[in-house]
Amino acid sequence: MPDQKRVVIPAQSGRSIRVSSGDLVRIIDIKGQQVADLWAFTPDMKDWLSTSNTRDIGERLFPKTGEHFYGTTGNKLLTLVEDASPGPHDMLYPACNHALYVRAGFDEHPSCQDNLHKALASEGLALPFTPDPVDLFQNSLPQPDGSIDVFASINPPGGYVALRAECDLLLVVTACSVDHYPTNGGVCNEIAVEVTPAAWSAKQTR
Numbered sequence: 206m207p208d209q210k211r212v213v214i215p216a217q218s219g220r221s222i223r224v225s226s227g228d229l230v231r232i233i234d235i236k237g238q239q240v241a242d243l244w245a246f247t248p249d250m251k252d253w254l255s256t257s258n259t260r261d262i263g264e265r266l267f268p269k270t271g272e273h274f275y276g277t278t279g280n281k282l283l284t285l286v287e288d289a290s291p292g293p294h295d296m297l298y299p300a301c302n303h304a305l306y307v308r309a310g311f312d313e314h315p316s317c318q319d320n321l322h323k324a325l326a327s328e329g330l331a332l333p334f335t336p337d338p339v340d341l342f343q344n345s346l347p348q349p350d351g352s353i354d355v356f357a358s359i360n361p362p363g364g365y366v367a368l369r370a371e372c373d374l375l376l377v378v379t380a381c382s383v384d385h386y387p388t389n390g391g392v393c394n395e396i397a398v399e400v401t402p403a404a405w406s407a408k409q410t411r
């Protein structure tokens with residue numbers, strides 16, 4: 206049996222997941238239309254996935270299959286191995302955060318930013334800032350006139366992306382907390398993360 210690890214992230218929460226170089230990571234939208242925010246940090250926390258570096262080096266708004274996500278130093282951190290979703294995905298927006306919900310009229314509301322920091326705290330870590338995340342399954346492509354807006358995700362139930370870790374990483378994944386239409390279709394659901402160790406991934410490809 207493969208030594209596969211599966212973590213289900215409940216709606217409006219986040220989890221930290223440590224992976225090793227070569228591991229295959231599937232991030233699965235079980236019920237559909239649910240955005241998952243992704244962060245990746247090197248174990249020493251000196252580098253992390255940079256959406257701006259990834260756009261710059263890849264010369265695209267989002268990597269194509271086979272392309273990479275880069276850190277602030279320009280090192281490859283992750284490769285997009287498979288996109289079993291219709292997309293689109295976002296790398297322009299910040300994580301949803303307390304101030305965003307206050308502007309929307311909610312005083313107390315979970316957020317991906319808070320859930321990132323809670324997940325890091327569970328690892329005994331604290332960051333004094335919030336890197337921008339990769340917003341998987343988020344439907345917010347720029348419009349031809351340069352405007353941006355978030356529309357309802359079109360990801361179907363079971364839509365997923367598969368990523369290969371290019372080095373040891375601490376990942377944090379959140380099931381986005383926006384429970385008002387349209388981002389997540391008006392309802393928040395869970396996200397599953399499956400990690401297949403590198404040795405088993407290699408066997409699978411024989």
Ligand SMILES: [Zn+2]
Nearest residue numbers: 301317381382
């Ligand atoms: Zn969010």
